[in-house]
Amino acid sequence: MTSLAETGMPRVTALREAQERSRRLLILLLGGGVAVAAIAELMIGPARISIPEALAALIPWGGPDSQATEIVQAIRVPRMILGLFVGATLGVCGAALQGLFRNPLADPGIIGVSSGGVLGAALMIVLGKALAPGFLTMTGPYALPVAAFIGSTAAIAAVYGLSRLTGVSTGSSLILAGIAINAIVGGILGYLSFVAFDDQLRELIFWQLGSLGRITWDNLPPAIALMGCSSVLMLRLAPALNTYLLGEREAVHLGVNVQAMKRNVIVLAALGVGSAVAVSGLIGFVGLAAPHIIRLFIGADHRAVLPGSALLGALLIVAADLIARTAAAPAELPIGVLTSLLGGPFFIWLLMRHRRELF
Amino acid sequence: MTGMTMTRRAVPAALLFVMAALSPAASFAQDTAQRVVTLGSDVTEIVYALGEGKRLAGRDSTSTYPEEANALPAVGYFRQLGAEGVLSLKPDLILATTQAGPPEALKQIAGAGVKIVAMPENFSPEGVVGKVELIAGALGVPEKGAKLAAELRQKFEAAKTQIGSMPDKPKVLFIIAAAGGAPLAAGTHTGADALVSLAGGQNVFADHTGYKPVSLEATAAAGPEAIAMMATTLENMGGMSGVTDNPALRLTPAAKSKRVVAREGSYMLAFGPRLPEAMVDFARAIRGEEKK
Numbered sequence: 001m002t003s004l005a006e007t008g009m010p011r012v013t014a015l016r017e018a019q020e021r022s023r024r025l026l027i028l029l030l031g032g033g034v035a036v037a038a039i040a041e042l043m044i045g046p047a048r049i050s051i052p053e054a055l056a057a058l059i060p061w062g063g064p065d066s067q068a069t070e071i072v073q074a075i076r077v078p079r080m081i082l083g084l085f086v087g088a089t090l091g092v093c094g095a096a097l098q099g100l101f102r103n104p105l106a107d108p109g110i111i112g113v114s115s116g117g118v119l120g121a122a123l124m125i126v127l128g129k130a131l132a133p134g135f136l137t138m139t140g141p142y143a144l145p146v147a148a149f150i151g152s153t154a155a156i157a158a159v160y161g162l163s164r165l166t167g168v169s170t171g172s173s174l175i176l177a178g179i180a181i182n183a184i185v186g187g188i189l190g191y192l193s194f195v196a197f198d199d200q201l202r203e204l205i206f207w208q209l210g211s212l213g214r215i216t217w218d219n220l221p222p223a224i225a226l227m228g229c230s231s232v233l234m235l236r237l238a239p240a241l242n243t244y245l246l247g248e249r250e251a252v253h254l255g256v257n258v259q260a261m262k263r264n265v266i267v268l269a270a271l272g273v274g275s276a277v278a279v280s281g282l283i284g285f286v287g288l289a290a291p292h293i294i295r296l297f298i299g300a301d302h303r304a305v306l307p308g309s310a311l312l313g314a315l316l317i318v319a320a321d322l323i324a325r326t327a328a329a330p331a332e333l334p335i336g337v338l339t340s341l342l343g344g345p346f347f348i349w350l351l352m353r354h355r356r357e358l359f
Numbered sequence: 360m361t362g363m364t365m366t367r368r369a370v371p372a373a374l375l376f377v378m379a380a381l382s383p384a385a386s387f388a389q390d391t392a393q394r395v396v397t398l399g400s401d402v403t404e405i406v407y408a409l410g411e412g413k414r415l416a417g418r419d420s421t422s423t424y425p426e427e428a429n430a431l432p433a434v435g436y437f438r439q440l441g442a443e444g445v446l447s448l449k450p451d452l453i454l455a456t457t458q459a460g461p462p463e464a465l466k467q468i469a470g471a472g473v474k475i476v477a478m479p480e481n482f483s484p485e486g487v488v489g490k491v492e493l494i495a496g497a498l499g500v501p502e503k504g505a506k507l508a509a510e511l512r513q514k515f516e517a518a519k520t521q522i523g524s525m526p527d528k529p530k531v532l533f534i535i536a537a538a539g540g541a542p543l544a545a546g547t548h549t550g551a552d553a554l555v556s557l558a559g560g561q562n563v564f565a566d567h568t569g570y571k572p573v574s575l576e577a578t579a580a581a582g583p584e585a586i587a588m589m590a591t592t593l594e595n596m597g598g599m600s601g602v603t604d605n606p607a608l609r610l611t612p613a614a615k616s617k618r619v620v621a622r623e624g625s626y627m628l629a630f631g632p633r634l635p636e637a638m639v640d641f642a643r644a645i646r647g648e649e650k651k
Contacts, residue, residue: 047447071446216466330447
């Protein structure tokens, strides 16, 4: 490394600068895209509200006293904010997990982290009242995110342990561990829906479909606080993840506290994905697709991949939600349907691309 | 236990009702509501039966009767509403079944100043009459409501007398779906169970609550003399041969005598104004006296 840098200094520097420029350009473009999508989410919807009306409604705690104001302030704004946070969190967590497992298929959905979150939330819905009535009233809107977080942590720890046990986290052992976790969670969810009452059953179905439509100003703050913490802290792990790309032993020799980094990625991913699942249910494939698309353009450097994935994730979710809200108006499509329809073909493409590494 | 869950559901609905009733604008809208959205096929049918169908601005996707209802914009399945989608129809009154939701969406709709009237859940003739009176009141046509209610009471009396004179109490299995071979059967506290008892039959799975998958053995052992389901379920199962070949149903007396009652779902289970006819029709069918 050093000798190369010394001998080919001007070329390397020029390359770096070019790379740096293209990175900045991409981040700028993505930022612009996110801003456009966010504004569109506020301006466009099934209710016909003119742009001046919608703009007037954006004056905080003000705006004309009309139904349009109420729709924009109570429905569109929290939904847009939630979309940005859920997308960014799924993007960052997907990218960090792929780095941690050094595996392109480590998506929160595929390796069971999301379904672990769903399981935690489902247990809270069906058994929470009976087993821990005090906990529910004490934690209020935090109860489901906390339960989802615990479920996600358990799932991610199990996947990590399993893939370590069966070999160094190679493609197939990680995916198999994920399938196992998803199968177990599916079984428990099946049992829960068997014993659930009718109204609880409806709750369970919501978690499995995914939607941003249930957000209100009451349950928004805890969710975005937890997702924001997770994403911001995860961004700080980028240098350590970069070194870890060289190999575990190499990272240790370069002074990275590998154990601490692994633990941090796992806890933060569980916290972020768990909170995202807790308010919006299962929204698949964004955590997988966003980091991959970013890497195609700007390489593997986590200092660029993590923020890039956050922006692209936010863009994808907000854009998908815009379609979900308007395509079947006045009815609403589940957003998970859209992301899976886009993400499924992408996953197939990914499999083809990586087939040599996988098989 | 079910009582508990029902109260839990009823409380937010009642709160919405009170909230909306307290606002002066809403009570003004009450008699003049011209853009009504109905959520639930029973509610839609009652509005049409009251002759107030022209005031509807939208309906949920299960409201497909009467025919005219299909021309209205559908806001999706009543359990998965989008607040803004409903509001985009500019409703001034929403008439909703108890099961409408999610609660967050209803809260947002009420927050935008739209009055929501929720129906209490009651699978009985009195429940139907109660809904008629409640809806007529909300639409500001109580006289029409009283008239329809009296008509319905009479029809229910006639239906009950007719069913009372029918022989025996046939054992009925009511299935909602038969995915993967194991039927999802109706237990107590379901509309299906209520219909079976109104028609003078006995539900073979009266020891279950809600809709539960039941085993092949349990179904065969229960020995239903009639199997009831929605017309779409029968279609999905592949018609009569799908029932007589189904491993879980094949051995039942009902399958052997091909006594399968398939009717349109909202006709049988909505508990709307067509219930008196549906009761008699169903009572005949489960005794093997097909009309057609």
